[in-house]
Amino acid sequence: xxxxxxxxxxxxxxxxxxxxxxxxxxxxxxxxxxxxxxxxxxxxxxxxxxxxxxxxxxxxxxxxxxxxxxxxxxxxxxxxxxxxxxxxxxxxxxxxxxxxxxxxxxxxxxxxxx
Amino acid sequence: xxxxxxxxxxxxxxxxxxxxxxxxxxxxxxxxxxxxxxxxxxxxxxxxxxxxxxxxxxxxxxxxxxxxxxxxxxxxxxxxxxxxxxxxxxxxxxxxxxxxxxxxxxxxxxx
Numbered sequence: 001x002x003x004x005x006x007x008x009x010x011x012x013x014x015x016x017x018x019x020x021x022x023x024x025x026x027x028x029x030x031x032x033x034x035x036x037x038x039x040x041x042x043x044x045x046x047x048x049x050x051x052x053x054x055x056x057x058x059x060x061x062x063x064x065x066x067x068x069x070x071x072x073x074x075x076x077x078x079x080x081x082x083x084x085x086x087x088x089x090x091x092x093x094x095x096x097x098x099x100x101x102x103x104x105x106x107x108x109x110x111x112x113x114x
Numbered sequence: 115x116x117x118x119x120x121x122x123x124x125x126x127x128x129x130x131x132x133x134x135x136x137x138x139x140x141x142x143x144x145x146x147x148x149x150x151x152x153x154x155x156x157x158x159x160x161x162x163x164x165x166x167x168x169x170x171x172x173x174x175x176x177x178x179x180x181x182x183x184x185x186x187x188x189x190x191x192x193x194x195x196x197x198x199x200x201x202x203x204x205x206x207x208x209x210x211x212x213x214x215x216x217x218x219x220x221x222x223x224x225x
Contacts, residue, residue, distance in 0.1 A: 031210075031211075035215075040217070040218075040220075041217060042118075042201075042215045042216055042217045042218065043157070043201070043213075043215040044215075045212060045213070045214075048210065048212070050210065056210070058212075059212070059214070090156060090157075094211075101145075101205065101211040101213075102147070102159050102162065103159070103213060104159070105156035105157050105158070106156055107155065107156050108154075108155075108156055110154075
């Protein structure tokens with residue numbers, strides 16, 4: 001059973017607010033990821049991390065930022081939310097090393113910006 | 115770039131067998147994954163293929179042909195709870211193992 005958590009599960013917020021989406025995993029995984037998924041659409045990688053103090057931009061450009069100060073924690077921040085940020089955000093993690101890299105997903109945060 | 119194609123929707127009846135196809139074009143191929151995603155929930159891992167051939171795991175099997183850029187997921191003895199989206203994802207090794215996802219196939223299992 002994967003142990004990866006995201007809070008909040010649902011968030012409705014007004015334009016211009018700063019928000020932080022939390023993601024934590026208790027599996028000791030080095031690699032962590034953030035995906036964005038619109039309804040009926042594919043997951044798009046927006047950020048990833050090799051480990052502590054490592055963060056990289058993903059394949060889809062995003063105005064969000066991430067940090068990785070602790071292995072288990074990978075929060076995503078939007079400084080000024082806009083309606084175009086409305087989407088589902090999924091966090092995932094995987095072990096370091098080897099070609100086989102099953103990713104374990106958190107339950108997601110559904111963000112609505114009014 | 116990469117391109118992953120799978121059907122948008124499929125329907126089947128309980129107890130039947132269904133095959134969900136996925137074709138892909140990518141560089142740095144490093145395995146093909148299938149995930150299941152129920153509506154509003156996180157994707158969960160189903161299978162992984164890196165070599166050509168069939169991998170069987172209970173009611174689910176997955177096949178890969180690297181030369182054809184083709185995979186399928188076979189679901190046997192369908193159950194109502196199998197109604198979900200099935201995501202084909204290609205692993206790419208570009209210095210960091212990434213997954214590139216298709217749009218998913220929404221499977222509806224009816225009684």
